Amino acid sequence: MSSTDNRSLELIAVTSTFLCITILSVGLRAFTRLHLVKWIGVDDALIICAAVAAIAESSATIIGIYSIEPTEYGLGRHIDEQLPEWREPYAKAILTTNFTYTISATFVKLSLLAFYIRLSLDTTLRFAIYVVIFVSASFGISSLLAAGLQCIPLSMLWDSNQPGHCININSFYFSNAGIHILTELLIYILPMRTLWKLHMPLKQKLGLCGLMGLGAMLIIISCYRIITIRDLLVSDDLTCNNESTQSLSLANSSLGNTVTPLMWYTIELNLAIFIACTPAFLAFFRHYLPSIFGGSSTQSNYQASPHRSSYPLGSITRSATHTNKSGQKMIVTAIDRPCFGSDNNNSEEMIVISGSGIQKKVEVWIENKVLKGQS
Known part of the structure; x- marks a missing residue:
């Protein structure tokens, strides 16, 4: 050969x-x-x-x-x-x-x-x-x-x-x-x-x-x-x-x-x-x-998920009003955040760095505010 x-x-x-x-x-x-x-x-x-x-x-x-x-x-x-x-x-x-x-x-x-x-x-x-x-x-x-x-x-x-x-x-x-x-x-x-x-x-x-x-x-x-x-x-x-x-x-x-x-x-x-x-x-x-590839963002534009067990990776804010015993209305605000922080929402690499799966935490604060029409 x-x-x-x-x-x-x-x-x-x-x-x-x-x-x-x-x-x-x-x-x-x-x-x-x-x-x-x-x-x-x-x-x-x-x-x-x-x-x-x-x-x-x-x-x-x-x-x-x-x-x-x-x-x-x-x-x-x-x-x-x-x-x-x-x-x-x-x-x-x-x-x-x-x-x-x-x-x-x-x-x-x-x-x-x-x-x-x-x-x-x-x-x-x-x-x-x-x-x-x-x-x-x-x-x-x-x-x-x-x-x-x-x-x-x-x-x-x-x-x-x-x-x-x-x-x-x-x-x-x-x-x-x-x-x-x-x-x-x-x-x-x-x-x-x-x-x-x-x-x-x-x-x-x-x-x-x-x-x-x-x-x-x-x-x-x-x-x-x-x-x-x-x-x-x-x-x-x-x-x-x-x-x-x-x-x-x-x-x-x-x-x-x-x-x-x-x-x-x-x-x-x-x-x-x-x-x-x-x-x-x-x-x-x-x-x-x-x-080109899209940077990180702290804001989420995600829509509601069709899956019952899923949730947004980005932070979302939810508010509700509550009337206390004195008749004064308060605004209760809750923010869901991924456990890894709020500045890494868009990276598939970042969503798992905690080593404990994909999780979220909820931050809640209450704001006393007299709404218009209330005194």
């Missing part, structure tokens, strides 16, 4: 591009939280951990192509271009991508779920969120264990001639991908009902739901990866094939080396981190570009 078919540069370009997107996204989120919101939550810490693991995953992918020397390890080259001495360092690099991808994907899920916990006080929803947290964490841990125990001894990944055994690759890939898609689907569906019940203009509701709807892109990518798994298992050239499922195929192939699936792993992972950071983008741009 001609070296002109080498797809190494293609993989490096995709990996580097999406790695930059992750670094910029998480950096912008951290800046917004620390300097604008001046508050950082568990979900922020988790997404930072996810970004660190994603950087490690991308680095391991590039190392699979070039070592420190640099010597190419064969990632992106066809099987007839591989050298025997590339097998072990390449296998270790791709095994590292397997671990770091799983760690990063798990942290992204946990970050989103931690954000949901701060978003709602609904007991049923919070219970469902905790269940999905348990499932996601358990799935991540089990995937790491499976990757570490896929072959006994693990050195069979680069030396299949020694005694030992490996797990059923086909079953692992399909079951792993199926559970991953299921947890993603649950995570992006969970908050829809709560977001829709928020008392805010329809445009903002659709915007919030649209942000969560971006998760559909990740689910589509995950489904596509199942197709790549199927095609990989019948491929004769696993070293430069367009389909792969990372390091587990190493034990049963010459180098288990692939390009397109690794690129889709990278795209999916970094896109998930980007989506998780989008609420911070809204707060950032509304602060620095209020004329």
